[in-house]
Amino acid sequence: MRAPVVLALVLVLVLGVDRADAAPMDVTFPISIAVATKDGHPAQDDPWIAQQIEDANALYGPVGVRFRWTMRREISDTHAEMHSRADRDALAPLVEKNVIDVFVVSALEDVDEPGRFRKGVAWTSKPDGKRFLILSAVAPRTVLAHELGHFFGNGHTDVPDNLMSYVRTAGGTVFLDDTQIERIHLFSSRFLASGRLPDVGPPRLFP
Numbered sequence: 001m002r003a004p005v006v007l008a009l010v011l012v013l014v015l016g017v018d019r020a021d022a023a024p025m026d027v028t029f030p031i032s033i034a035v036a037t038k039d040g041h042p043a044q045d046d047p048w049i050a051q052q053i054e055d056a057n058a059l060y061g062p063v064g065v066r067f068r069w070t071m072r073r074e075i076s077d078t079h080a081e082m083h084s085r086a087d088r089d090a091l092a093p094l095v096e097k098n099v100i101d102v103f104v105v106s107a108l109e110d111v112d113e114p115g116r117f118r119k120g121v122a123w124t125s126k127p128d129g130k131r132f133l134i135l136s137a138v139a140p141r142t143v144l145a146h147e148l149g150h151f152f153g154n155g156h157t158d159v160p161d162n163l164m165s166y167v168r169t170a171g172g173t174v175f176l177d178d179t180q181i182e183r184i185h186l187f188s189s190r191f192l193a194s195g196r197l198p199d200v201g202p203p204r205l206f207p
């Protein structure tokens, strides 16, 4: 009688640990938005920014990662147009602590292909190695979600309608695949563990 009891106990413990490892992620990360002004006007308006964040939440929310817009500020005209690496690096002193920094600018030129304009970029500044996102005011929907995909460690893919692809089909639904979701969970765990980002999720409801 003793062996089966021990076995059952071991099974319960093992399954319990397994269950804890596979616990679904439920985290909300803070996003700070800095909007460049041009001729006294912000490069984009708040509803446009809110839509970008809402689209990101629609894609990441189902896998337990959400984003909350926690800060908003305007930055000077000198940052309205990004043409060079130096222009992007000049944003580094403006990053906030313990948030995902997103800069919204009026123009974002490719630094490798002059004349080509980008809709967004995930940038690591030199020499200080600060990581932040830059969105062009002309970015269509889901560009913030795409740049967040880079922020959470994902590269590009050619699969049509994948969030990390440039290819969209008419009427297609944008999606993340299992490997990308795993990477997002891995990076989320690292950000939390290192203190790089806090969870600003809503407090749990207690009875």
Ligand SMILES: [Zn+2]
Pocket: 146, 150, 156
């Ligand atoms: Zn990309």
